[in-house]
Amino acid sequence: MAKLTKNQKEALSKIDKNKIYSLAEGSALIKEITKAKFDASVELAVRLGVDPRKANQMVRGVVTLPHGTGKDVKVLALVTPDKEAEAKEAGADFVGLDEYLEKIKGGWTDVDVIITMPSVMGKLGPLGRVLGPRGLMPNPKTGTVTMDVAKAVAEVKAGKIDFKVDKTGIVHAAIGKVSFSEDKIYENAKELIDTLNKLKPTASKGIYIKSIFMSSTMSPSVQLDTKSV
The missing domain is CATH 3.40.50.790 (Ribosomal protein L1/L10, domain II)
Incomplete structure (x- = not known):
């Protein structure tokens, strides 16, 4: 197993493994635990209760993030x-x-x-x-x-991105930068999750949004409470 750096150990020490954070808490924590020397991207990984192999359960769409991605899109x-x-x-x-x-x-x-x-x-x-x-x-x-x-x-x-569920049932999307304020990270993340909720396939049964994890390019992931959004 690779040896953890001082910054990685410090970041992990700030995450309570037994806690599932609200979206607001996660947005603040991700800024606190990211120590990269560059402006790292903030990403969401949302596990959906769908079977992407079935056409009637494919989730794909677009969302315009209220504060953009922070990236200069070519x-x-x-x-x-x-x-x-x-x-x-x-x-x-x-x-x-x-x-x-x-x-x-x-x-x-x-x-x-x-x-x-x-x-x-x-x-x-x-x-x-x-x-x-x-x-x-x-x-x-x-x-x-x-x-x-x-x-x-x-x-x-202006910040319009498209997303698509992968073959394991997860949607990955960059929703901003660590330099964004907590509020901007929160609002961008909420916009993506709200959009995913609107796209729930009728063929999807049971729990639709199973889990949400937020991370940055150089940070551990933080689990978010699916009910807090």
Whole structure:
């Protein structure tokens, strides 16, 4: 077993293993136990009572975090020439079409989100093997395939994220930075959890939100009370 550092021991000593914290308590504690020299991301891991192998229990959606993610999201807008100006004005970092399709074909994926138009999706199909594994393939369900390119770019830049339950039934999402105030971490986390509750599949029986853990890039995780949200 790897030897714990002084900071890791100190962080663990502040967590009561027998306690399940409220969302407000967890939001404060995560700031206290993170000693990284950089602005660490704060993440939630929410275990759902669903079977992701069944199509009628797949949970996927988008949420606009009230205080953003704290991350400078790099956006590529794959659009026709008539949409380029509005994409640039809305804040897209890269705008174009064929030249970027060629770059992606060559393995370039130095972006966080790709936004495109329905008429362009046919050209993106062959790039699925590059974009799919990286979670970059645009999807109408997440608002990244749209005619309103400017709105989509602006929303992503403002803190709109998409999430999807993994094969083990857990949703992982970054909901801010340790430099955020406790209130901002709390409100961002609550927005994600409220959104998940609205997406409960009718086929899901029993307890839907089974557990919630909050952690930062460099901290142990803190278990949250599912009833406190």
